[in-house]
Amino acid sequence: MKASELxxxxxxxxxxxxxxxxxxxxxxxxxxxxxxxxxxxxxxKFSILSKPENDVFVPWExxxxxxxxxxxxxxME
Numbered sequence: 901m902k903a904s905e906l907x908x909x910x911x912x913x914x915x916x917x918x919x920x921x922x923x924x925x926x927x928x929x930x931x932x933x934x935x936x937x938x939x940x941x942x943x944x945k946f947s948i949l950s951k952p953e954n955d956v957f958v959p960w961e962x963x964x965x966x967x968x969x970x971x972x973x974x975x976m977e
Contacts, residue, residue, distance in 0.1 A: 901966070903926060903935065906923050906926075906938070906966070906971065907922055907923045907924075908922070909922065909923070909966070909967075909969060909970055909971045910922060910969065910970045910971070911923060911938075911940055911958075911970070911971045911973060912970050912971070912972055912973070913973055913974070913975055914964060914972045914973065914974050915974055915975065915976065920940050920941075920956070920973070921940050921941045922940075922941075923938045923939065923940060923971070924938075924939050924940060924941055924955060925938070925939040925955070926938055926939070927939070927957070934960075935960055936959065936960050937957050937958055937959045937960050938957075938958050938960070938963075939955040939956065939957055939958075940955060940956045940957075940958060941955060941956070942955055942956060958973055958975060962974055962975050
């Protein structure tokens with residue numbers, strides 16, 4: 901799977917059932933070439949108004965399942 905394909909999937913928190921949006925950016929370990937986490941938009945309704953410092957970072961370990969249409973994460977937020 902290409903990293904660009906992840907940006908097309910809806911992210912859902914399995915603890916709350918809340919839709920968190922789509923992935924905006926990745927954090928990559930340059931030595932290993934692996935994704936270590938993803939950035940999701942803040943809860944602002946108008947994502948054009950959100951600032952990068954308000955984005956939510958989700959460590960890769962919290963991603964539980966990547967399906968055809970959605971990515972399921974497990975986080976307390």
